[in-house]
Amino acid sequence: MSPLLFTTLTLLFLSCVNARLTLDFYKDTCPQFSQIIRDTVTAKQISSPTTGPATLRLFLHDCLLPNGCDASILLSSTRLGPPAERDADINLSLPGDAFDLVVRAKTALELACPNTVSCADILSVATRDLLTMLGGPYYPVFLGRRDGRSSLASAVPRYLPTPSMPIPEILRLFTQRGFSVEEFVALSGAHTVGFSHCSQFISNVSSSSSYNPRFAQGLLKACADYHNNPTLSVFNDVMTPNKFDNVYFQNLPKGLGVLKSDHALYSDPVTRPFVQSFATDQDAFFRVFATAMQKLSLLGVQTGRKGEIRRRCDQIN
Template sequence: MAATKTTSTTLLPFFFFFFFFFLNLSESRLTLDYYKQTCPQFEQIVQQTVTSKQIQSPTTAAATLRLFLHDCLLPNGCDASVLLSSTPFNKAERDNDINLSLPGDAFDLIVRIKTALEFSCPNTVSCSDILSTATRDLLIMLGGPHYNVYLGRRDGRTSASPSVNGHLPKPSMPMSQIIEIFTKRGFTVEEMVALSGAHTVGFSHCSEFSSEIYNNSSSPSSPSSYNPRFAEALRNACRDYQKNPTLSIFNDVMTPNKFDNVYFQNLPKGLGVLKSDHGLFSDPLTKPFVETFAADEDKFFKVFASSMQKLSLLGVKTGRRGEIRRRCDQIN
C-alpha cells in the first residue's frame, strides 16, 4: 500500500508537466480559423475596411506592406511592435530614423480596423493579426497572389529604437549586406529577391536616391546603371527635393498601381529607381532570379506568396508570451 502511494506521488509531477505542456501547445498553435468562434466577423471587417481605405487613399497598400516588412524583419518578429508609440522613457521602433518615413496611411488603416473590431469583439483580435491580414488583403486588391495567413498571434510588450539598427535593408547598402539581413532571418537569396519585388508598388522619396542621379557639385550625371533618359527625368522630377522633402517617384514607373512582375522587367532596362534596385540586376547572386521573375510572373507570385507567409510567421508570440492590446499604439 505504501509503495502504491509513493508511486502515485512520484507520478503526480509528470501529470502536471504534461498538462501544462499540452495547455501551452494549444495556446501556441496558429490556425486559419482562429477567430471562428470568438470573432466570426473578423475577416469581413478587415476586408471592408481595407477596401474603403484603399479606394480613399490608393497609396495605402504599398504603405501597409512596408509597415508589415518593417515589423516582421526585426529580431522580435511579427508582434506589431512597430505600431507602439514612444514614451518619455522609451524611444520606440517607429521613431528610429529608418522608420520616420513610414506612411501615415498604414497606421491609420490599422487604427480603423482595430476600432471596428473592438466594437464587435472586444479584447479578442491582436494588432499583429490585423497587420498580417490587412497586408495580404491589400496585395490581392492590387492583383497580387493569395496566400494563407495563420492567426493567433499576440502583440509584443516592448519596442525599442536601437533594436532596429542593422536589421532592415537600406537603399544605399551593398547587395551583399542586404542579402545577409535576409539570410540571417532564414530566407534564401531567391526569397529575398522575390520580397524585393514588393517595389512593384509604392514610391521612394527623392532623398533616397538623389546621390545616384546628382554628383557632388549637383550638376547632372547619368550613372551607367540608369537609362540616361530616365536619369534625366528623375533629375527633373526631383529638382526641388531639398526644398520639398516629400517629392517622390513611383518604384515601378510603368505599372505603379498594379502588383505584377514589371518591376523586374524594368531593371535590365535601367529603369530602377533606387541603388538597391540596380544592385539586384548587377549582383551575380541575385541577377538570375531577377531574370527568372521578369520572364515568369507565375513563378514570381509563387515564391513571393510563400516568402510572405514565411515572413508572417517569424518570431510570433502566442499564449502568455504576448497580449491582446486594447490600442495598437500602446501596451495594456
Template sequence: MSSFSLTFLTLLSFFCFCVNARLTLDFYKDTCPQFAQIIRDTVTAKQIASPTTAPATIRLFLHDCLIPNGCDASILLSSTAFNKAERDADINLSLPGDAFDLVVRAKTALELACPNTVSCADILSAATRDLLTMLGGPFYPVFLGRRDGRFSSAASVPNHLPTPSMPMSQITEIFTRRGFSVEEFVALSGAHTVGFSHCSEFVTNLSNSSSSYNPRFSEALSKACADYRTNPTLSVFNDIMTPNKFDNVYFQNLPKGLGVLKSDHGLYSDPVTRPFVEGFAKDQARFFRVFASAMQKLSLLNVQTGRKGEIRRRCDQIN
C-alpha cells in the same frame, strides 16, 4: 531506446504540436466570426480613399516582422518619455501614415464587434495580404493567433532592415540571416512593383558617372526631384510602367536601367541575385509563387502566442 526516452520524445512532440497549433487559419471562427469581413471592408474603404495605403502597409509589415522580435506589432507602439520606440528609429520615420491609420480603423471596428479578442499583429498580417490581392498580387493563407509584443525599441532596428545605400551583399545577408533564401529575398524585393520612393533616397545617385540608370530616365528623375531640398515629400513611383498594379514589371524594368533606388540596380548588377531577377521578369507565375510563400514565411517569424504577449486594447500602447 528506453521507455523513458520514448515517453519524453512523445511529450516533446505533443508540446511542439500544441505550440504550433495555436496559430490556425480559423483562429477567430468562434470568438470573432466577423474578423475576415471587417478586415476586408476596412481595407477596401481605406485603399479606395488613399491608393498609397497598400504599398505603405506592405512596408510597415516588413519593418515589423524583419527585426529580431518578429511579427508582434511592436512597430505600432508609440515612444514614451522613458523609451524610444521602433517607429521613431531613423529608417522608420518615413513610414507613411496611411498604414498606421488603416490598422487603427480595423482595430476600432474589431473592438466594437469583438472586444479584447483580436491582436494588432493579426490585423497587420491579414490586412497586408488583402491589400496585395486587391492590387492583383497572389493570395496566400494567413495563419492567425498572434499576440502583440509588450516592448519596442529603436535600438533594435539598425542593421536589421535594408536601406537603399547598403551593398547588395549586406542586404542579402539581412534576409538570409532570418532564414530566407536568395530567391525569396529577391521575390520580396518585388514589392517595389507598387509604391514610391522619396527623391532624397536616390537623387544623389543620378549624377554618378558609373550609374546604371537609363540616361533618359535619369534626366526625368532629376527634373521630377529638382525641388526636393525645399520639398522633402517629393517622390516618384518605384515602377513607372504599372505603378498601381502588383505584377512582375518591376523586374522587367531593371535590365533597362529603370530602377529608382540604388538597391534596385544592385539586384540586377549583383551576380548572385541577377539570375532570379531575370527569372521573375520572364515568369510572373514563378514570381507570385515564391513571393506568396516568402510573405507567409515572413508573417510567421518569431510570433508570440498563448500566454506570451497580449491583446492590446490600443495598437499604439501596451495595456
C-alpha cells in the same frame, strides 16, 4: 552554424509555430473578423491608393526585427521610456496611411469583439488582403499572434535594409532570418508598387551610369526641388505603379530602377538569375513571393500566454 543547418532549424521552428496558429482562430470568438478586415481595407485603399504599398512596408519593418511579427512597430514612444521602433530614423518615412488603416480596423474589431483580436493579426491579414487588391498573389495567413510589449528604436538599424546598402549586406539580413536568395529577390519585388522619396536615391542618379539616360533626366527633373520639399517622391515602378506584377523585374535590365539597391539587384551575379527568371515568369514570382510572405508573417510570433491583446495598437495595456 552552417546556412543549411540554420535554414533547417528555421523551417522546423516555423512548423511548430503553425501548430499553435490556425487559419480559423477567430471562428468562434470573432466570426466577423475577416469581413471587418476586408471592408476596412477596401474603403481605405479606395480613398487612399498609397495604403497598399504603405502597409506592405510597415509589415516588413515589423516582422524583420528580432522580435518578429508582434506589431511592435505600431507602438508610440513614451515620455518615460526610450524611443520606440517607429521613431527610428529609417521608420520616420513610414506613410501614415498604413498606421491609420490598422487603427480603423482595430476600432471596428473592438466594437464587434472586444479584447479579442491582436494588432499583429490585423496587420498580417490587412497586408495580404491589400496585396490581392493590387493584383498580387493570395496566401493563407495563420492567426493567433499576440502583441509584443516592447519596442526599441535602437534595435532597428542592424536589421532593416536601406537603399544604399550593398546587396551582399542586404542579403545577409534576409538569409539570417531563414530566407533563400530566391525568396529575398521575390520580396524585393514588392517595389513593383509604392514610391520612394527623392532623398533616398537622387545622389545616386547623378553619380551612377546604371540608369537609363532619359530616365535619369526625368528623375532629376522630378526631384529638382527636393531640398525645399522633402516629401517629393517618384513611383518605384514607372510602368505599372499601382499594379502588383512582375514589371519591376522587367524594368531593371533597362536601367529603369529607382533605388541604388534596385540596380544592384540586377548587377549582382548572385541575385541577377532570379531577377531574370521573375521578369519572364510572373507566376514563378507570385509563387515564391507568396511563400516568402507567409514565412515572413510567422517570424518570431508570440502565442498563448506570451504577449498581450492590446486595446490600442499604439500603446501597451
